[in-house]
Amino acid sequence: MTQPSQSNSSDYFDDHDSQFLEALQTIVLPGDLPNSNEGERIEVDEETVEPPPCAQPSLKRRLLDEDKDENNGPSEKRMKLSTQESNGTSDRKSTTPEPPPCTQAFIKRHRHIDGEEAFRERNLSLSQQIPNEDDTYAPTRFGEFGDYMRKKRAKLQIQNAQLAVLGGDDEGSQIFRGIAIYINGHTKPSVQDLRQLIVQHGGIFQPYLVKKALVTHIVTCSLTPAKVREFRYMKVVRPEWLVDSVAARELLPWRDYIFIHNERPEASQGVKTGQRTLFNAQTGPPRAHTASQSVRPMKTPSMLATHPPQTPIKSRANLVSTSTAGPSNIDRGNGKVDSNTPEPSSVPAAHPQIPAEPRSKSRSTSAVPPDPLYTTDPDSLEDASRVPAYAAYTSNPLAERVMANPGWRKAHTSIAPGYVEGFYKHSRLHHLSTWKSELRNLVQEAQEKAESGLGLQVGLDGNGGSLGKVRSEANATDADADVSMRRAELVVRSPSSRWKGKQKALDNQERVIMHCDFDCFFVSAGLVSRPHLKGKPVVVCHSQGRQGGGSSTSEIASASYEARSFGVRNGMSLHQARKLCPNIITIPYEFESYKQFSLQFYTVLMSHADDLQAVSVDEALIDVTSTVTQLRGRAFSGGSPVDPAKDFAESIRAQIRKATNCEVSIGIAHNIMLARLATRQAKPAGSFHLKPELVAEFMADLDIADLHGFGSSTKQKAQEKLGVTKLGELVKKSKDTLCEALGKGVGETLYNALRGVDNRKLESDKPRKSVSCDINYGIRFEKNEQVEAFVYQMASEIKKRLESIDMLGRSLTLKIMKRDPTAPVEAPKFMGHGACDLFNKQMPLLASGGRATRDDQIIGDHAWRLLKSFNFDPKELRGIGIQVTKLESTSEATNIPVGQKTLSFKKTNPSTSGPFFPESHVQVPNEKHILLETLEKQERHAEPSKASNMLELPPLSQVDKSVFEALPRDLREELEQAYKRRSASPFPVAVPLAVPAPMLTYKRPGPSTIFPQRFSSKETNVKRIARQLAPRKNHSRISTLKSLLSPKAKRKKPSVKISEAKLQEFGMDSEVFFMLPMKIQYEQLAMARIIKEKGFIPEVPSERRVLKPRKPAPVPEHLRWVAPAPKARYPEPPFLRRQGKKKTEKLYFTETDDIQSMLEKWMHAYHRWAPREKDVELLTTYLLKCVDNSIGGDSGVERAIAVMKWWLVLLRRYFPGSELEEEGEPDGIWTDRVGNAWWDSFRGTKKQMDIMARQRYGGKLSYK
C-alpha cells in the first residue's frame, strides 16, 4: 500500500526541503512518544511524505496542534481536516491490521496518501479542472506567495472531487455536469449542503469568485446592492434550483429560479421605505383648509407607529385580521383623522373642496404640489400621495373583516371559480374598453362597406331619424343581456371617395373637425328613465343606497353637473363624495342603455361625417369638412352672418337629443386638438366653434395639463424646468427650450400645439395592436395552485377576446402587481390592489411550428411559467395582467410558411433503465448491411460517401421529440441542419457532408441518463441516433424492408426501366434503387444525371420563386449614357534599342539601371577610343526622348538625369583630366584626345537636353 506512494511522494519535494524534514524529525510533537521506535522512524524517512504545503516548521506545528483539538483555525486548515476525516472512513475499511500509528504526523500522512490514491484511481472527469496535484501540494516557496490562493482553490477542488466520490457514485448522477457554481452569502440550505449537492451531481463548486469566467451560476439567497450590480450579467439563481433539480433528477431551467433582488428576506434589515413614509406624509395633497392642517400632524405619527407591526405579518394570512386591526385601532384612538375610518362626524362636513383653489394658492412654493388625482385605488405610492384623503397606509377594516371569513373569500375573491367572468360582467372599465374597440370595428366595417358601395342608404340632407339604422335594437332587448355591440351594424352615409378625402391636401384651416361628447354620459343615460332625478346631484357607481355606509370605496364613474358643483369628481370614492355632498343620489350602471345610446350616437354621427374616429363610448371625433363647405357656400350666397359649422353642430346635437334624450356637447375647430379644447368651452349642452383667429387668445389662459395628451408629469416638468405651465407663457418659449425641458418628442408636439397646430389625422382604421386581460381587483390568493387556476381562467378569457376579433398573437406579456412591502395587506379600497410594485415580463408566444396562436392552454402555460419564474408569494399578488401582442389575423397566419414542425410523440420516460429501444436492435444488421453496401459502391465511384448516412434519418415528422431534445446540443443542431438540407433537396446523396467534421472529434458522452455509454465511435453514433429518432413502432417498416430485400419482392415492384449497369455508372445500388417508389426513382435518376453532367447539384432556392418574364425596365433619360470606368494611363517609357547577340535580336532597355550598366559597358569597351558618333547619337536620342515632356513625362526627366549623372561619374573616372578643359585652364594639365572626345559628346548631349528641358522648366539641368 505504501509502495506506489513512495515513488510518488519522492517527487513532492526538492532536496532543499531536507532540512525541514530533518527539523521535523527532531521536533517532539505533542502526543509523540519521546522515543518513538526506530522502525517507524525509518519509514518516515523513506517516505519523505509531507502533504501540507507550509514551509515553516512553526506553522506545521500549529497545524498539528489544531489537528488534535479541532478548534477553528484558518479556513484552509479546516478544509484539510475535513478531507482527512472523509478519507479516514474509507481508509479504515480498506486497511488491514496495522499497528496503531504512534505519531499524529504519521496518521496524517498516511491518510493523505490514501486519499490521493483513491483520487488518482478514479481519474475523475474533473481532472482538467484540477491542476497537477504534485504542484498543488508542494510547499509555497519564497516569492510564490501569489500562488497561495491558486493552490488553495485547486486543493478545494480535489476535496470536492473526493466528496463527489464518496457520496455520488452510487447514482452516477451528472445533472450538474458542466456547471460551475459559486455560492454567495448565507443560504438555506447551507453552503455545505449545497456544495455536497453540486459536487455529487457532477457540478463544480467554486468556493471563490476569482474569475467570473470560471463560474456559470451564482447561487444566493440575498445579495447586497453592490453585488447585484456586480453580478448583473451573471446567472444568479436561488438555491431551490439546485434542490429541485436534484429532486427532479434533471437540470431544471435556471430561468425559473432567477434570484430577484428587492425582497428583503430578513425583517432585521428593516422596511424598505421608512424614510419615504415621512416624505409622503409631508408632500401629501395640499389642502389649504384649516381642518386638514390640523389633520396632518396627527396623521404622521400614527402612520409611523403603524408601520413596524405590519412587516412581519405579510406572510401569514391567518394573522392578518387580528394584527392589522392594530393600526386601525390606533387610528381610531388618535381620534379624528383618517378619512377612511367610518366617522364622518370627525371631518368637517361639507367644505367646498375645489381642487383648483388650493392649487393656485400653493403655487408660490418652490416645489410644485402634484395635481390632485381622483381614483379610489392608486397603484403607486406617488399616485396615492396625489389622491386627496387617500391614506395609502391604512388598511381597509371592512375588507379585513370579510377576508377573515374563508367562506366569503372563496365566493368573492379571485379564488372563486368563475371570478374572471364575473369580474368582467361587472367591470365598467371593461365594458368601456370593449365598447371602444367594438365601436372602432363597427366604424371600420361601415367604412369598408361604404367603399365597396354596399352601404348606400341614406340621403345627403340628413334630417332626422331615417339617417341610419341601428340593427342591434332588436337584440338589445335580449334577455341574456349581452352588452356586446358585436351584432350591431353602422351604416355609412355615402360611399364616397371622401373617405380618402383626408389624404387630400386640404388647407388645414379649411378642415372642420368636431369633437362630440356626451355630457356626463352615464348619468344622463340613467336619468332618461328617471326623469324625476333631473337637476339633482346624481352619481353613477356600484354601491347603492346606504349599504356601503359612509366608508364605501366604490368609485364614482360619472357625476352630474349638479353633483360636480359640490366638488364631486369622477373617480372619487363614494365615501369622499358623500362628505362633499351628503345628500347625493346614486344610480346603478345600466350597461344596456349605454350601449344603445352609444350606438344611436354613432349612427347619427356616421350619417354626417366624412370620417369618424371612435374615441370612446360617449365620445367621437368626426370630420365634417365637405358638408360644412357646402353649407358655407350656401350661407355665403345667402349672405347669412351665422356660422354654418355651428349651425350644423347644433343640428347634430338636436338629432342626438331626439334619438337619445341626452345632451351632447360639440367642439368645432380645424384640428383634433383644438376641437377637444373647444368642447371644454361648449360644455355643458352646447357647441363652440374655435375659429383659427381666436386660437391664440383662447389658449393663452389654459394650463398645459388642459391640452389633450399632456398630463401632470409634463406639467411638473414644465414647472420645474421652465417655471411656467400657462400656455400663454409657454408660447413664448423657443422650440429648443421646450425640447430641452420636456424631451424632443413632447417638446415638439407641445410647440406645435401651442400654436394651434395639430397634424394628426382621424384614426378611423387603426388596427388593433394587442389584446389583454388585466385583473387587479379582488386578487387575493393563498396558494400557488389557486394562482395557476386563475391564470388559466384569464387565458381562456383572452382566447375569447382573440376569437371575437379573429386574431392570433405571437407575443405575451405578463404584468404583475405585487403589494408594496410598506402598504397594508388590505388596501384602503375594498378589495383593491393598493400601492404596488409592478413587474413585467415578456416572452414569445409560440404554438407548434412557431405559429401565432390563441389557444388558451398555450397562453396559460406561457403566462404561468412567467409568473412562476417571479417566485412571488401568492398572498402578495394584487393584480395580474396578460397581454397578447404581435397580432395577426387568422387568414394572415395561415399564409405564413410553417416553421419547424413540433415533433409530436408520446413522451417517454427518459430515466427508464435498461436497453433503450429493444426493437431497434433487430434492424441493425439489415440496415447496416445496406448502408455498408451503398457506402462501398459510392466510394468506388468517388461520390461523397458520408452523405449516405442520411439514408438512415427517418422523416422529420416521425422523430421522437423527447429523444431528439435529450440529445446533446451540438448533435441536435447537426441533425436539425441535416433535416433542413434534406428538405431543401430531396436527393440525399447530394447532401454535402451530412456528418460534418465535428463528429470526428466528438468525445464527450451525452447526458448519461439518456445514452449511457452508447457512443463508441462516430459511425455508430449517427446511426444509433437516427434509429432512435425513428418511431418505435417501425416493425412494419423493417419487415417490408426485409421482404423487399429478398429478390422476389424486387420483381413485384413497378419501377423505372433502367439497366443495372447504368445504375452502377451513376454510383447507385441497384438493389436499393429498385426498392424505391417510382417517383423517387425518377427523381434520383434525374439528380444522378445532373451530377454526372455538372458535377454538382444546382442549389435549390430556399424560397420558391415565381418565374416571370423580365420586363425591360425603361432607362431613365438622365441615366442613358453611363460613363466608362476610368482607366489609369501611364506614359510609355522611352527605350534604348540595342542589337542583341544574334543579328535579328533587338534588346530594348527602359529601366534606369539597365541603361546605366549599358553605359558603363560601353564606356569600358571604348575608353581607349573616342566614342562612335552613332552610339552617342543613339544615347542622345534616348535621353532627349526622356526629357521631352510629351513623351517621357517628369519621370523621364528624372531618369535622364540619373543616366547623365552616371555618365558624368564614369567620365570623371576614366578621363578626369579633360573635364576642366572648357573652363579654360590650360596650365599644366595633361589633356588627351580620347578624353576630350568623350567629354565633348557628353556636353553636346547635355546641351541638347537643356534645350529640351527648357521648354518645360526653363534654365538647364543640373547634375550635381
Place this chain on the structure above:
Amino acid sequence: MSDQILSFNQAIQGIAEFIEVAIHTILYVRQIYPADLFVRRKKYETPVFQSRHPALNEYISGAVKAIAEEMAHGNVDKVVVIIKDKQQIALERFIFSVQNLIPAESFNKDTSVEGAMTAASLAQYFRSFLIKLNMIEASLGQMELDDDASFAIVLELKDDAAPSVTDPRIPPPWIPADTQHTTPGTSEEAELHMIRSVNTGIVDLSLAVQESGEKIEREREKEKAAKLQRKEVAEGKKKD
C-alpha cells in the same frame, strides 16, 4: 491609408495634401522662417516640420485648397514655390509639376481608377519625396538671405487655361505672377535639380528645385571675389 486603389478625387486630394506638407518642409529646409517656428510632426511615416504660425498656415492651406480646385479641373501645369529675396528676385523655385493623364470629365470621380496606384503606395512615394527634399540642401548653393527671405506660391496653368471662377462675387485668389518667377521668365543659366517624380496613373507629379540664374550669378561673383581675395592674400604673402 489602405491598399485601396485611388480614385481621381483621392489622387487629387492626396497630391494637394502632399503639396501642403512639402511647402511647410521647404520653408523649414530653406530656412525662410526661424526654425523654432516649426514643430516636428509625423506624416507619411516620416518626420516633417510644420509651421506653428496660424496666419502662415492659413495662407498655405488656402493656397493649396485653390490649387486642389484647379487640379480637379485638370488645368494645372505646375505649382511653384518661389524663394525670393528682398528685391522680389526669385532665387530658388521648387517646382511641383503636375500632369493629368486622364481627362477630368466624363466619369465618376469617386470610383477607383482601374490600374492606378494604391493609396498606400502613393504615401510611400510621398515619403521618398520628403526625404529627398530634406536632403536637397546639400546640393544647393547657399542663399545667405538672413532675414530677407520670403516666398510665394505660383500656379502655372496649362496654356490657354484661366483660373476657374467658382463664385463670381468672390475675387479669385490668384494674381498674375512676376515674370521672373515664372517658368518662361527663367534665365537660361538656371539649374534644375530633379528631386523625385511619381506616376500614379491618374496624375503624375514631380518635384524639382531650380536655382535661378540670378542666384547662380551671385554665387559666381561671390566665388570670384573670394578667389580674388585669396589671390590678394597669396600675393600679399608673396610680397612679404
